[in-house]
Amino acid sequence: MGMIAMSLAGILCWLCWTVLTTVGPCASAVMPRAIPVPLAAWLSAAEEPPPRIVVNGRPLSAAEWEFLRLTRGENGALTPERRVWLIDHAIERALIRGFLSRRKITPPSDAVEFQIRQLEDLIRRRGEQPDPFLARLGLTREVLQQELGLSLAWQVYVQQAASDRQIQQYFEEHRSELDGTRVRVRQIFRKVPSDAADSQSSAAEQLLLRLKRDIEAGRLSFAEAAQQHSQSPSGQQGGDVGWVGAPGKLPAELTSVVLTLQPGEIAGPLRTAFGWHLVQVTERKAGQLSLEDARPVILDRLSVQWWQDVVAKERAAANISRSE
Numbered sequence: 001m002g003m004i005a006m007s008l009a010g011i012l013c014w015l016c017w018t019v020l021t022t023v024g025p026c027a028s029a030v031m032p033r034a035i036p037v038p039l040a041a042w043l044s045a046a047e048e049p050p051p052r053i054v055v056n057g058r059p060l061s062a063a064e065w066e067f068l069r070l071t072r073g074e075n076g077a078l079t080p081e082r083r084v085w086l087i088d089h090a091i092e093r094a095l096i097r098g099f100l101s102r103r104k105i106t107p108p109s110d111a112v113e114f115q116i117r118q119l120e121d122l123i124r125r126r127g128e129q130p131d132p133f134l135a136r137l138g139l140t141r142e143v144l145q146q147e148l149g150l151s152l153a154w155q156v157y158v159q160q161a162a163s164d165r166q167i168q169q170y171f172e173e174h175r176s177e178l179d180g181t182r183v184r185v186r187q188i189f190r191k192v193p194s195d196a197a198d199s200q201s202s203a204a205e206q207l208l209l210r211l212k213r214d215i216e217a218g219r220l221s222f223a224e225a226a227q228q229h230s231q232s233p234s235g236q237q238g239g240d241v242g243w244v245g246a247p248g249k250l251p252a253e254l255t256s257v258v259l260t261l262q263p264g265e266i267a268g269p270l271r272t273a274f275g276w277h278l279v280q281v282t283e284r285k286a287g288q289l290s291l292e293d294a295r296p297v298i299l300d301r302l303s304v305q306w307w308q309d310v311v312a313k314e315r316a317a318a319n320i321s322r323s324e
Contacts, residue, residue, distance in 0.1 A: 055094035066138035107152035178294035180287030186239035189232035208269035
């Protein structure tokens with residue numbers, strides 16, 4: 001029974017995740033992990049008292065907390081860091097719920113019911129009844145309707161708010177990231193952990209600055225500098241990491257930079273979570289994708305940006321109390 005129930009909990013994670021990520025506002029959430037552990041582990045975790053969260057007079061219910069915990073893949077006792085993260089996410093959703101409610105924006109009822117029926121059918125096909133199964137996970141049909149409906153309502157808001165002019169402007173400002181443009185990239189990489197001492201990080205940055213000056217002055221080539229100083233495996237190939245597009249095999253913050261460069265141009269040093277990078281574009285292929293091809297990606301990005309903007313504005317004026 002435990003393994004069956006846990007596979008269904010994984011299905012719940014998957015179903016809720018597909019709804020949440022199609023509308024973009026949950027980019028800060030980690031991908032839920034459908035890990036088959038005994039049902040007792042979930043029930044034990046559920047025995048942890050939920051935090052007391054009140055946003056503008058409305059308290060977070062235990063079932064709402066359990067929905068967040070479950071759909072974010074928290075299948076055991078929460079660490080203090082994850083508990084704080086989950087509380088922050090619960091507050092975000094409460095703020096968005098109030099924002100949408102004041103604007104009388106509601107989700108399409110048929111879309112919500114379709115998602116609920118999908119879940120119920122999956123539960124029945126595995127020999128369970130939906131209501132008792134959800135109850136064992138601390139959930140109700142009403143909570144699922146509410147939480148899935150919130151994300152679908154946000155999608156309605158984004159579609160209403162995003163004008164053709166805004167979408168066109170975003171496309172023009174980020175064309176190389178959206179039209180399929182690809183560039184061939186070299187890099188010189190110096191590994192610096194995110195928790196490294198400032199002196200270690202500064203030394204790596206200064207080395208790359210010196211190499212950049214030498215390359216631009218013609219005292220050595222980029223490929224020679226990469227072979228001598230790069231700590232990436234690509235250093236042995238003169239720093240060549242191949243063709244890169246968006247999304248690409250480089251960290252996103254590097255990809256967004258290299259796609260703006262013309263052949264021969266160098267950028268950096270650039271800091272990522274991995275260390276410091278000096279990058280050069282050697283070839284460029286223009287993309288052929290149109291605005292209409294890119295529209296879904298643009299709406300996703302605007303959705304994430306607007307979600308963050310709304311949360312920040314709502315939080316500044318909200319009355320929030322929390323106990324962790």
